[in-house]
Amino acid sequence: MDDVTFNPGSFFDNVDKFANSFGYQNAAIAIELAMISWPSPEERDSFIIGITGEDVKGGNEKNYIKRNF
Amino acid sequence: MTTAPENRGGMRPTAPQNNPANVSGTGGAGQSGDYTGFAYGQNQTLNNSRVEGNAAVASVKATSAAPSGDPYAGINLSPIGTFMDPTNNPSEPITAGVDFGPGPGSEALPNMFKSDARQNENVQIAMSYLPDLSLAAQSPNAPDSYKRFVNYLIQNANGMPNG
Numbered sequence: 001m002d003d004v005t006f007n008p009g010s011f012f013d014n015v016d017k018f019a020n021s022f023g024y025q026n027a028a029i030a031i032e033l034a035m036i037s038w039p040s041p042e043e044r045d046s047f048i049i050g051i052t053g054e055d056v057k058g059g060n061e062k063n064y065i066k067r068n069f
Numbered sequence: 070m071t072t073a074p075e076n077r078g079g080m081r082p083t084a085p086q087n088n089p090a091n092v093s094g095t096g097g098a099g100q101s102g103d104y105t106g107f108a109y110g111q112n113q114t115l116n117n118s119r120v121e122g123n124a125a126v127a128s129v130k131a132t133s134a135a136p137s138g139d140p141y142a143g144i145n146l147s148p149i150g151t152f153m154d155p156t157n158n159p160s161e162p163i164t165a166g167v168d169f170g171p172g173p174g175s176e177a178l179p180n181m182f183k184s185d186a187r188q189n190e191n192v193q194i195a196m197s198y199l200p201d202l203s204l205a206a207q208s209p210n211a212p213d214s215y216k217r218f219v220n221y222l223i224q225n226a227n228g229m230p231n232g
Contacts, residue, residue, distance in 0.1 A: 012202075012205045024222075027195065031194050
């Protein structure tokens with residue numbers, strides 16, 4: 001059975017993306033944002049890009065398929 | 070022949086005397102407000118004093134008139150919007166004052182807004198969620214960036230006196 005812990009859009013995937021995009025010093029914000037039920041990973045990533053003005057950070061090629069907006 | 074309920078005798082809960090809003094403010098002195106039931110001559114005296122007292126109270130006016138109109142007239146306050154509303158200050162990036170994104174970082178904030186509250190909040194969050202976050206870090210699919218973040222939380226929690 002596949003490990004779904006870090007599937008795109010999962011809580012832990014959200015934590016990874018928010019924490020690495022906003023910076024570890026903003027861990028509290030990152031974890032709270034990770035708890036939001038985002039409609040899709042794309043919308044979550046759009047939110048991050050809108051805030052930071054940069055690409056989403058975190059994840060790796062193995063479990064994260066970067067999307068073009 | 071049947072009598073309608075509202076026309077029957079006996080106790081009716083909806084009768085005017087059962088409505089607490091109909092209680093006389095003068096303590097049951099009747100609709101006129103005049104005192105009755107005192108000894109002969111006293112009713113007239115009491116009623117006269119009541120009338121004079123009411124007239125005296127009515128003649129008293131406040132020393133200053135209450136301000137009329139909008140007390141905030143002339144003060145230009147921008148309306149309070151919601152979290153998702155467009156910014157009221159489009160010339161400033163919305164991330165100004167925080168340590169990511171465009172604009173100045175937290176060094177631009179006034180001293181009154183600088184505190185270690187965020188650091189304490191981070192420690193509290195770390196202590197609350199670290200067990201689960203650490204467990205997830207042991208997943209074979211856990212990305213290195215996630216493991217680095219969890220390590221940061223562990224070091225942060227250990228670095229605090231009560232961590």
